[in-house]
Amino acid sequence: MNQTHEQFPQGKAFHASLRTRYRVATIWQTLFLSALLIAILALTALLYNVVDGAFGYIAYEYKDDPAQFTSTPINELTKDELLVILKENLSSGAYKKLETEQPMQERSQADLLNLFLERLVRIDTKETWSMTESILNGSKIRAEVATKYPNAVLEFRSWVTPQFLVTPMSSRAEFAGVRTAVLGSLWLVSIAILFALPVGTGAAIYLQEYAPKNWLTGIIQTNINNLAGVPSIVYGMLGLALFVRVLEPFTSGSLFGVTDSNGRTVLSAGLTMGILVLPLIIINAQEAIKAVPDSLRQAAYGVGATRWQTVWHHVLPNALPGILTGSILALSRALGETAPLIVVGASTFISLDPSGPFSKFTALPIQIYQWTTRAQSEFHAIAAGAIVVLLVLLLTLNASAILLRNRYQRKAY
């Protein structure tokens, strides 16, 4: 009896201890909640950091005065005027090279203006500022620029513009765009999903509908779960050894008569990505197939359908939304993955659009990595711009996955 009294206080002692217990409970609850608040804070800081970098003041000078090429103000130059200026002032070799990349007549006014600014007037960026600095210390920056670079032009610039999306890569941050990288990324994820979606769905169907319960099936299942946890850079090494080197005749296209490339093509990278997302697709498709009620299968068997007829006509159509949601998530994983691309050998500087599976390529995350690791602040600004593009793409993909899920979730059994 005494012992119980010590362990479980009674009366006044009980009420005193109860108060302490409640106080402790409140403190802990606040701590638990603050963990979530820290996560939200981190997310906010990250997004703010990106947006902050993607807009802001830039101070630049012209190395050569625009007036020596034309009397029209830069912003009012028409396409024809620009064509004449470029033809007259560029060396004929440089002009021919540009002409072979893309005929000058077919280029847009904005494109030609960029060429004019890049090659002839030669913009020289002195300094860039982040959005917050630009807004809070605007007058200070203006005063600073006026004394430090008396000839400089100061303008508030958004680094993400429609122009940024359609301009190819350039060695100068002011004129660089993500066109090459976005197209490379699209090629990459298309190849990856073309490979991984049929194979992954097939594997999931086999495991859920066909596989006997034996040791082999067990090993396959464990193996898939393990592959999902292998670091992406290891897949990159596999891609380097297997697709880039061993299968070079196939991935470089020399089997098909393509002669000017090595194994470091968008096909190698796409297949590497496909292998990487395969476990994800299999696991998601398995979940989707598992959720199809057995009564459907039994009804199909009941009217004499074969196994494949059952799967094809009844199981798959019902599992399809789940499988698609899983593949969209896998797509977004492939879109953001960087490390395997570095290993497989994405080109860090190409300005030509990928023209087929055997072309060299770069990708959005590769460009972000490249630009982030440069020392000059204008490259950080375009890195932020490229991140905005990447995040918008990812957001669109994920939103469509969620919409798909919600649309078909209502059809519950």
Add this chain to the structure above:
Amino acid sequence: MKEETLSLKTMETKKFRRFDLKKKFRPGESMIQGMLFLAGILSIFTTVAIVYELGKEAMLFFGNPDVTFAKFFGGTQWQPGIGQYGIWALVSATLTTSLIAMLISLPLGLAAAIYLSEYASPKARSILKPILEILAGIPTVVYGYFALLFVTPILKNIFGEALQVYNMLSAGLVMGIMILPLISSMSEDALAAVPRALREGAYAMGATKLETSLQIVLPAALSGIGAAIIIGISRAVGETMIVAVAAGSGPNFSFNPLAAAETMTGHIARISGGDLSYNSIDYNSLFAIALMLFLVTLILNLISQWVVNRFRERYE
């Protein structure tokens, strides 16, 4: 009665033998089944290919008479080009960044999981969970940008000159944020799987919500949480882009978080991103590192699966 059924059965088989659909050979069905089997077995092929390709190149590295296991596992200088093969120069950075990441993500992830599973109202959950999912969906290279251009400048204000521009602390902290959603969602699943009856039993005994959560629910979900922690470590060890951007480029045997150092993954990314000739010692050494990474993460993943199966509390 028994005989009657038997005779009926034999009669039926005799009569319909030619139409026994189960035994009918269907080439289309068999072909499809064969192809599906191939798709299923491809994952095994992937693992075999990883082990074979990585192992083959790694063997070329270890086959080099200059490379001994003593040098590899005993040395603290890594520069294969000039005969220094001490893997600890890279492992030290991997350990330091992973440790920092776990120190951040474990308490925060677990606390977030407990809040979401035990405290949050359904409405709060529906707002808070997507935020964690967004955090989990952000590409790691973006985290790298964040570490280098946001976290490092802040840390510079705190630590001043002692902090190098590239440092393991910033990379580790951001890696912790990256792993947080993984730990919290896996732990939350484990907590949610604990049956309600256990909680109600605790409340009936007069326990507060906190006492129930920490002393009843948490121990019951321990196997799932253990698995989450191990998967988190495995993710931290294999993470590449954050450390490649923010932790530094150059092997450095150091456990000082303020110093720059290169992890195993960061080293692979930097060397393979440059001009690398096939069959050089540098090239082969990368495969040795990758093989080590693969084995470490494989073992961690297997342990986590074992933990889940071995220590799971089963409730009927």
